[in-house]
Amino acid sequence: MNHDTVVQLSGITKRFAGHVAVIDLSLVVPRGAVYGLLGPNGAGKTTTIRMMMNITMPDEGTVKLFGDELGGRHHSARLGYLPEERGLYRKMKVRETLVFLAEAKGVARGAAARKADEWLDRLGLGEWRLRKVEELSKGMQQKVQFIATMLHEPELLILDEPFAGLDPINQQVLKDTIVQLSRAGTTIIFSTHQMDVAEKICDHVCIIARGRKVLDGALAEVKQVHGGNHVAVAFEDGADGGAAVGSVGDLVAKADDYGVYAELALRDGVDPQALLERLMRSGTRLRRFERIEPSLHRIFLDKAGPDAAQDAAEEAAHA
Amino acid sequence: MHKVWAVVRREFLERVRTKWFLISTILGPLFLIAISILPSLLATKAGRVNRVVLVDEGAGSLAQRLRTQLGRSGRFSIVVLAALPERHDATIDSLTGQVRLQAIDGFLLVSGATMEAGMVEYRGRNVSSLRDMAVLESTVRQSVVVERLNRRGIDPAVVQEAQARIDLRTFRITRRGATGESGEATFFLGYTVGLILYMIILLYGMNVMRSVLEEKQTRIIEVLVSSLRPFQLMLGKVIGVGGVGLFQFSIWSVVGYGIVHYRRQILSWFHVSAEAVNAVHLPAVGGSLVAVAGAYFLLGYLLYSALFAVVGASVNTDSEAQQAQQPVMMLLVFSLITSFAALSDPGGQLAVMTSLVPFSAPIIMPVRVATSDVPQQQLALSLAIMAVTSLVVVWGAARIYRIGILMYGKRPSMRELWRWARQS
Numbered sequence: 149m150n151h152d153t154v155v156q157l158s159g160i161t162k163r164f165a166g167h168v169a170v171i172d173l174s175l176v177v178p179r180g181a182v183y184g185l186l187g188p189n190g191a192g193k194t195t196t197i198r199m200m201m202n203i204t205m206p207d208e209g210t211v212k213l214f215g216d217e218l219g220g221r222h223h224s225a226r227l228g229y230l231p232e233e234r235g236l237y238r239k240m241k242v243r244e245t246l247v248f249l250a251e252a253k254g255v256a257r258g259a260a261a262r263k264a265d266e267w268l269d270r271l272g273l274g275e276w277r278l279r280k281v282e283e284l285s286k287g288m289q290q291k292v293q294f295i296a297t298m299l300h301e302p303e304l305l306i307l308d309e310p311f312a313g314l315d316p317i318n319q320q321v322l323k324d325t326i327v328q329l330s331r332a333g334t335t336i337i338f339s340t341h342q343m344d345v346a347e348k349i350c351d352h353v354c355i356i357a358r359g360r361k362v363l364d365g366a367l368a369e370v371k372q373v374h375g376g377n378h379v380a381v382a383f384e385d386g387a388d389g390g391a392a393v394g395s396v397g398d399l400v401a402k403a404d405d406y407g408v409y410a411e412l413a414l415r416d417g418v419d420p421q422a423l424l425e426r427l428m429r430s431g432t433r434l435r436r437f438e439r440i441e442p443s444l445h446r447i448f449l450d451k452a453g454p455d456a457a458q459d460a461a462e463e464a465a466h467a
Numbered sequence: 468m469h470k471v472w473a474v475v476r477r478e479f480l481e482r483v484r485t486k487w488f489l490i491s492t493i494l495g496p497l498f499l500i501a502i503s504i505l506p507s508l509l510a511t512k513a514g515r516v517n518r519v520v521l522v523d524e525g526a527g528s529l530a531q532r533l534r535t536q537l538g539r540s541g542r543f544s545i546v547v548l549a550a551l552p553e554r555h556d557a558t559i560d561s562l563t564g565q566v567r568l569q570a571i572d573g574f575l576l577v578s579g580a581t582m583e584a585g586m587v588e589y590r591g592r593n594v595s596s597l598r599d600m601a602v603l604e605s606t607v608r609q610s611v612v613v614e615r616l617n618r619r620g621i622d623p624a625v626v627q628e629a630q631a632r633i634d635l636r637t638f639r640i641t642r643r644g645a646t647g648e649s650g651e652a653t654f655f656l657g658y659t660v661g662l663i664l665y666m667i668i669l670l671y672g673m674n675v676m677r678s679v680l681e682e683k684q685t686r687i688i689e690v691l692v693s694s695l696r697p698f699q700l701m702l703g704k705v706i707g708v709g710g711v712g713l714f715q716f717s718i719w720s721v722v723g724y725g726i727v728h729y730r731r732q733i734l735s736w737f738h739v740s741a742e743a744v745n746a747v748h749l750p751a752v753g754g755s756l757v758a759v760a761g762a763y764f765l766l767g768y769l770l771y772s773a774l775f776a777v778v779g780a781s782v783n784t785d786s787e788a789q790q791a792q793q794p795v796m797m798l799l800v801f802s803l804i805t806s807f808a809a810l811s812d813p814g815g816q817l818a819v820m821t822s823l824v825p826f827s828a829p830i831i832m833p834v835r836v837a838t839s840d841v842p843q844q845q846l847a848l849s850l851a852i853m854a855v856t857s858l859v860v861v862w863g864a865a866r867i868y869r870i871g872i873l874m875y876g877k878r879p880s881m882r883e884l885w886r887w888a889r890q891s
Binding site: 198201202203204220221224227229231233234235236237238239240244248249251252253254296297 | 469470473474477481485681682684685686687689690691692693694695696873
């Protein structure tokens with residue numbers, strides 16, 4: 149382990165009564181990364197994060213934070229954690245809640261109050277600082293909780309589904325804040341199943357499904373390795389896209405057909421030029437023909453979607 | 468320590484600032500005023516005079532005697548109405564009408580048969596006034612007895628002598644000698660001490676439970692346990708909530724002391740004379756009793772709040788908490804009930820035993836101290852047992868709490884709780 153690794157999970161497994169939530173998961177989060185923990189519902193993301201935080205202990209394997217196994221509480225001043233289930237003291241005033249939670253992290257009272265005001269103003273909650281938490285809307289409460297997560301300026305932020313339940317405007321605010329913090333050097337780990345968001349702000353990802361890691365690494369690398377050979381095709385109005393795609397079926401491994409637009413995954417070794425030639429010759433009029441990088445969404449579906457689940461089940465049956 | 472202090476401050480301030488705290492803090496002294504000033508006030512204020520018609524259906528001299536005696540009590544103004552027994556129903560109807568019109572408060576029916584059968588009837592609006600009825604009953608009883616004796620030709624002087632009022636006065640004797648305190652006042656003091664301790668331990672213990680449950684329900688507990696150790700959190704909570712209890716208790720003590728000390732002045736505003744004030748003996752609340760009650764409050768609160776914290780940590784919803792708190796509540800209720808027995812026999816076997824058992828000691832020992840002389844060794848032994856038990860319970864509770872606060876779903880059984888306590 150070197151100094152540039154902030155979190156390292158080695159072969160962690162967690163069993164609950166009746167099922168295994170996480171199986172033999174290993175991952176490394178480098179310093180300064182924006183690390184996306186991706187997976188469908190029930191994949192084991194929250195369990196993994198809770199083990200990272202030392203809230204639950206893994207049955208097997210080790211969790212290292214900042215290079216040691218002392219656990220999340222030991223490093224609490226360097227850590228910010230946003231749990232999946234949100235909640236604050238309902239009867240407490242907004243600013244006092246923030247000051248208290250920062251004090252619990254060891255921040256001095258005066259400094260905490262100053263920071264709280266600063267952040268509340270920044271996220272447009274300035275005039276709510278003396279109101280009770282229960283008077284705020286759900287979205288505002290989430291923002292308050294997000295402030296509480298980072299008020300003490302942690303080196304590492306661990307956010308469980310931070311975008312869930314936010315409207316588009318607040319999602320944007322949150323995204324901007326994450327990017328700013330990342331630029332300032334904060335390492336950020338967050339879980340989500342919203343691939344479009346992850347694609348835009350993550351530089352590292354780990355996809356897990358059914359408790360197992362499917363793939364991980366730098367986003368660019370992941371796209372290169374798992375991307376394969378993809379082509380986007382858009383047809384002119386009136387063209388029978390379906391028939392056209394059908395006519396080149398022997399070159400295409402998988403087609404994601406939207407009618408006038410299709411994303412085609414080519415078979416191994418097929419030259420996209422050959423596909424273009426075939427389409428031209430069949431008389432299909434095209435508006436667009438482009439070699440594309442696969443979206444994270446596509447990779448996610450390939451690796452963790454229902455088809456992948458079936459493949460995994462078949463593999464298991466053969467084994 | 469800084470973190471524990473942050474929790475203490477939060478728990479303390481959040482509670483002290485509520486309306487509930489303000490109301491209960493004000494109601495406490497009002498209650499004290501009521502029990503320390505009202506007796507004097509009531510003793511001086513002669514009750515309203517009741518206008519009563521005495522219906523004489525041939526009762527003879529009994530009617531005259533009743534009129535004089537009742538008139539003398541100062542509570543009744545009597546008008547005698549001679550009525551014919553044959554018109555009994557009509558008389559009752561018309562007088563009932565008078566009562567309903569509030570022209571009179573009631574009427575007393577005496578007849579020739581009263582002397583033999585010992586039956587007197589009173590009908591009126593004020594039958595629920597216990598004092599009036601007590602005066603009425605004793606006057607009627609005495610008058611009938613005197614009339615009966617007169618009839619048998621007993622010397623009126625003898626009758627008068629036999630009627631002399633007997634007054635049993637009780638005084639408490641302690642190690643320091645006679646106190647001049649009445650038995651009634653001592654009983655009252657013991658009763659109040661037991662009740663206040665029961666209420667305050669229950670109230671603040673349940674506050675701890677609710678606070679634990681709130682953190683669990685809002686899931687803020689996950690953020691908290693990633694910041695501080697569960698033991699720090701529980702410790703801060705218990706100290707903070709206990710601090711509120713102690714704070715309230717202090718306010719009440721100071722105000723109570725002030726009221727008792729200056730009650731002459733306060734009562735003079737109500738035009739109550741100094742003699743009337745002195746006529747009511749308030750029990751003396753010594754410094755040692757306050758110290759003992761304070762010590763048992765702290766230890767009892769520590770013990771019970773730890774148990775309530777376990778309840779809060781092992782449930783998920785308010786309704787589950789209602790159920791799970793029953794065993795702990797039963798311990799307290801049992802202690803309160805036993806304290807009534809201890810009141811009547813503070814040195815008895817039951818009282819001594821239960822004042823050594825750590826779960827009932829916080830209520831029963833102060834009751835014993837208030838009403839009797841408790842041997843120093845017993846007090847020391849009880850305090851030692853309390854202290855050790857509290858520490859053990861707090862230690863076990865902290866271990867269960869640590870696991871319980873992060874557990875959601877099915878309520879754990881007693882066996883599971885035991886396993887959590889032993890788990891490292």
